[in-house]
Amino acid sequence: MLVVLVLLATVLLRVAIITAVAYLLLPRGAACPHCNIDMLAIRNRFFDLLVPALQRRWCVECGWNGIVRRMQRTPSRTEARRPLIPS
Numbered sequence: 001m002l003v004v005l006v007l008l009a010t011v012l013l014r015v016a017i018i019t020a021v022a023y024l025l026l027p028r029g030a031a032c033p034h035c036n037i038d039m040l041a042i043r044n045r046f047f048d049l050l051v052p053a054l055q056r057r058w059c060v061e062c063g064w065n066g067i068v069r070r071m072q073r074t075p076s077r078t079e080a081r082r083p084l085i086p087s
C-alpha cells in the first residue's frame with residue numbers, strides 16, 4: 001500500500017511541475033509576443049470559468065493567437081472602446 005502512495009505522490013508531483021513550467025512559459029499580458037502591440041481578448045465563458053488565470057488573445061497586426069497569462073490592470077480608454085470578439 002505504501003508503494004502505491006509513493007508512486008501516486010510522484011505522479012502528482014510530476015503533474016504539478018509540468019503545469020507550473022507550462023504556465024511560466026506562456027507569454028504574459030496583452031502585448032503580442034511577435035510585434036508587441038496590444039492584442040484583442042477572445043472571450044469564452046467556459047475557459048474563463050475553468051482557468052481564470054489564463055486568457056485567449058488575438059493579434060490584429062500579425063494574426064498570432066494563443067493563450068497568455070492574464071495580467072491585472074485597468075484598461076485604458078482606447079481599450080475600453082474596442083469591441084470584444086465572442087467565441
Ligand SMILES: [Zn+2]
Nearest residue numbers: 032035059062
Ligand atoms: Zn502580433
